Amino acid sequence: MIQRLFRLAHKKSPWILTYNAGGCNGCDIELLGLFNPRYDIERFGILQQASPRHADILICTGPVTIKTRPYLERIYEQIPSPKHVLVVGSCGCTGGIFKNAYNVLGGIDQVIPVDLYLPGCPCRPEAIFNAVQTLIDRL
Amino acid sequence: MSRLVIPIGPQHPILKEPISLKVEVEGENITHVDLQIGFVHRGIEKLVESLNWVQAVPLIERICGICSHVHTTTYCQGVEQLAGIEVPKRALYLRTLMCELERIHSHLLWLGIVGRNIGQEAMFMYAWRDRELVMDVMEAFSGGRVSHQANTIGGVRFDPSPAETAAAQKLLAELESKVVALRNIVEHSESFISRTAGMGVMNRDDIRRYGLLGPVARASGVDFDLRRDRPYSVYPELDFKVIVRREGDVWARAMVRVEETMQSIAICHHIINKLPGGAVSVKAPRRVPVGEVISRTEAPRGEVVYYIRSEGGEHPARVKVRTPTLPTLASFPELLQGVSIADMTVIISGADLCIACADR
């Protein structure tokens, strides 16, 4: 019963945290574009959070670089459970165009478990919107 | 007074991209800044060497998402010079049109971010709402909002019809009236001025010592714009004003950027009106003759320098990218010295950082 209540509460207003693990910034500006008046994701109660400790969904962009790896792990640890990870962008899914670069480890799933992948280079705001919605529906 | 070290980044709400600042404060004032970058360093300069000349274009586009087009423009311009390719006039005009659209998009994006970071959410909403118009224009032309994939060696990959350019002009006219409103906010709004005026002042000497570029330098009275002073592409045929201010603070940088946005809209109209007919690209050879070239363009944040060397093969032998954010970052430890910790966010966002460009 409490579990169900918990999940219901979780579904209503998920708070997101964004982190660029080494991408080109293209997906990040589209992500931020979700908060502008045209797309306005906030009307669904989805808020951007500053601290990992307040977040439910971690949205990661970009491939993981060697230098950013410990920070990404730490951010993931700091998010309270239940937590969900959405990867936005082709390079976050597999390493994409940067796969063979010397400083790139590969996709986000090399470091932390991922719930949903959204390929695209860069992803359109509508697509990110849809992915967040899909993730919420699965909760 | 006791000293305290505050770590900021790599994940921090004022930073859209990861950098790390270890800020040492005494009371409210910053005494020392330890700056770390390289979190998004991927090694593109090395990766380019393993690709052929044309394959390198999409990779170079992904050095940075905000100024993606200007990077490929600089690269293609350099390779075309090396290979001696005569690019059709129409292609050059369309390429320049995209560069100016990108400048509008980048400056409006920055204005929104700075508004958000100084606590004016409304500014963010206005600027990003208006920015969607220019995104629509870019999408109609090239099919991409952020990465346009518009350039190729020997020309461009889009060819708008007269109906499409007319529709773009209509959107740009609508945008112009909105940018005028934004400029009025920046110029007259008491709350914006009091938060930005007198912050992060740099004089001409600082600018020169650190080699700062673009709007940051022009806000401190350095009258230098690559588009006018080292003319490339079709800029000699266009008339525009280089915006210079003398105050050197964050407010002056904001003013320079909104005025530049107005100029860019005027340039876009000018280009569309003058747009010549003909082909949009010529075939590029697989091999590029031996040689070297320094290709430079004025990106939204300042001068981008590419050094390209060919050994006559199918691959570039060396592509060196120098982006304008690197010197800006270099100036931070000195710029933030003695500043109150509350003003730090304004100064950092006022510089318009693009970390993906700087780290490559």
Next chain:
Amino acid sequence: MHTLITHLGIPPEAVGTIPPGISSIQLPAEALPDAAQYLLNIDQSAYLSAIIVQEWEMNFELIYLFTGNEDLCLRINLSMETPLIQSICRLTPAASFYEREAQEMFGIHFIGLDNPANLLLPENEHNHPMRQSHPEKEA
């Protein structure tokens, strides 16, 4: 530029151009601080634009690009066994980041560099990935 040539006594064969028409001067490594100082003094608008490093014919070549009233490149050859050069970050702090990048990427040692730590690579990385001998990542 002509005053610099006479000031340093540079032979005419050391003067060239890099397309599109930027003059270049070949210098021995010892002459660099003097030349840079002189350049920055005679032209009040000159600043250091970039330091380009490349590995070429078993040598390192450094190209210092100065932008001012007149653009100028100073080209310096260094041997691969002893890549040593005087740092110019005391003359212009702009050089600091470029020199640090050259140091970690190619292993060129700059004497008198203000902060010898890695700039872009992880702290413990000393492999100089931009060298030709650095292995490419397995695809």
